Amino acid sequence: MDLNHQRRVRTPEAAAILGLSASTLEKLRLRGNGPRYAKLGRICVYSPQDLEAWVIARSRQSTSELAANIDAPAA
Numbered sequence: 001m002d003l004n005h006q007r008r009v010r011t012p013e014a015a016a017i018l019g020l021s022a023s024t025l026e027k028l029r030l031r032g033n034g035p036r037y038a039k040l041g042r043i044c045v046y047s048p049q050d051l052e053a054w055v056i057a058r059s060r061q062s063t064s065e066l067a068a069n070i071d072a073p074a075a
Contacts, residue, residue: 008038008045017051 014035015022028034029044035054037044 006047008047009051011044011046014046014051017048018055 009017011025012022014037015025018025018035020028025034029037035046036050037046
């Protein structure tokens, strides 16, 4: 893994990218249904690729589509 070429963003920037508040992103992280993140000491960081993957996993074509338990925390 080449860390020099992987940009990471902290919670406030990740939230801005997603159009969420930092508080909402923190709550999603706490419940286990937010985007993947890495914990570096006390700081949580996100890769832009993981943020994009999280959004894509929640994409729908219709409001009547059933969510495949993507918002349920993992067991």
